[in-house]
Amino acid sequence: MNGRANLVTQAEEWRRDSGFVTVPTTLRTRRLVLRPFEPNDVEDVLAYANDPEWSRFLSVPRPYSIEDAREFVDRSVSIDWQEEPAFAIEYDGAVVGGIGFHIDSPNSRGMLAYSIARAYWNQGLMTEAAAAVVDWGFDQLGLAKIYSFADVENVGSWRVMEKVGMTREGTLRSHGLLRGVRQDFHSYGILRSEWAGDFDPPPQRVTAG
């Protein structure tokens, strides 16, 4: 067994032995239900994703077709929650966005990714969702660190990270290529110790259900 495989095994054993097994989960916040995607979410996803403002900083097709929505939902439904837990964001009975992690088990860290329909921007909804998912990532997944990146011009996104207690760790210059234009990213992270101790969490706390 090579070193990396051994490390993966150790991390998987640690997560299993310590009870941190990731199964599809539903979280409830004050205004939102965060739940696994379902096959009949395709129309809801299409309704918000076929909007060039929504996808301005996202590497997704433009225009965004029903096939794109179906492919996204199919993938989200069949995803392995041990590696990529993905919550649909439900508001008033409709799916208006998504949020989830890419888990790196050997390093016990999760990269947070999220989006929400333009009609719901700047109402604190993603901060509410992200706070719940960060809580869940530390509390239920036992992660040591949660981090993310946002285009330096995507102010709303890095404000969400700041509001859930993440620290800007640096700026990655010319780090991505989106529609022919190179992008700079701010890099943010929060450590388990900061979440557990020093950071005053936002008022919306999560209840599992």
Ligand SMILES: CC(C)(COP(=O)(O)OP(=O)(O)OC[C@H]1O[C@@H](n2cnc3c(N)ncnc32)[C@H](O)[C@@H]1OP(=O)(O)O)[C@@H](O)C(=O)NCCC(=O)NCCS
């Ligand atoms: C980025 C995104 C997730 C933010 O979601 P949201 O629900 O609007 O976020 P919130 O309302 O919780 O917080 C947004 C914050 O950014 C601020 N903000 C948004 N645009 C801003 C701008 N251009 N300049 C300054 N502040 C801005 C808001 O005022 C708010 O901060 P405040 O509460 O301190 O006033 C949402 O815009 C989105 O889904 N965009 C498309 C997909 C995307 O870019 N995803 C992130 C990829 S890294």
